[in-house]
Amino acid sequence: MVNFPQEGMSYEEFDELYEDIYSEACKYGSVRSMVICENSNVHLKGNVYLYYEKEQDAQDAKDAFNTRWYDERPLYSDLTHISDFREAICRKHDMGTCERGGDCNFMHVKRPSTKLRIELEKAQAKKWQTKH
Template identity: 45%
Template sequence: MAEHLASIFGTEKDRVNCPFYFKIGACRHGDRCSRLHNRPTISPTLLLSNMYHRPDMITPGVDAQGQPIDPRKIQEHFEDFYEDIFEELGKFGEIESLNVCDNLADHMIGNVYVQFREEDQAAAALQALQGRFYSGRPIIADFSPVTDFREATCRQYEENNCNRGGYCNFMHVKMIGRELRKKLFGRYRGYRIRRSRSRSASPKGHRRDSDRRERDRDRDYYRGGHGRSSRERPEKERKRRSRSPAREGSEERRARIEQWNREKEAREQ
């Protein structure tokens, strides 16, 4: 029975734990959800709820006065926000990914997810954010169970064909320009190593495929995947990443939360 419960933890078959909270750290039912939201006591990822307010959040493409907004102005507004948040949170440690939701549903609109390399860096950032404001609004921050953004993002949105639009229950992650990404993430050694390898000479006939692979790697890096398999990473980097408890997979996290549930039930008896 225990093995069966562990195997379905965080899936639609799990009638006890909420799969949406497990995957994206947010649920449209909130505290009224009939399933449990196992809030982590420590995590490398923080969720800053409803923090980003886009200038056309009432009606996409239109400002509060009903006037059309140039899409370039909207992107500039977003990238100014992104850089501001990155610089502030970067004071507490190395940021592996910073994702901002473009969803419109109340439980996801403007959500900001920041994943640090180490859990203690996230803990320090969380403590520093308590009681602070941004643009006149209080910052609502907490640890998030999300550690793999590839499971949390909407694949159809990335391919520009999500039929649920802004009310999709998976992350629609807003993208920043390549130059800003290079400016912010380029300060980290792992990113510089990856970029230097991608610039190695290749035959002219393969340049288009190489550019496409580079774009895919850039997108994976932005989402926290880093675009390389464990076999391609330097030995020193693999060892350093393996020391962090944040690298556990879904099965390990499910088993750990299941253990927490059993311990909680034992204490209540």
């Protein structure tokens, strides 16, 4: 989990942020999935969750991100007990019917454009296939 600011971002700016984070995260190992929360409550706001193929890759990423800054703010990274993002994501938010809004305690996921997500996943797969 890493916390990034994202208030008031356009879709293009969000895609750039998503690509930045994803590209950096892939330096430490194969990323199975990445989630960026758009909740407004303090404990989820701006959180980024990365799921790595290997635990050691997650540890390496955590250690590296904890020494970094973004937008003139320090990054805070930690390992989480969440092992399946699907169970932590608010399905009502995905359907546009969450009555709790940004204060919901389930993840309200902000998603990148489909085109960007596919491009990043293909690039990562190609990178890790050539390394193994």
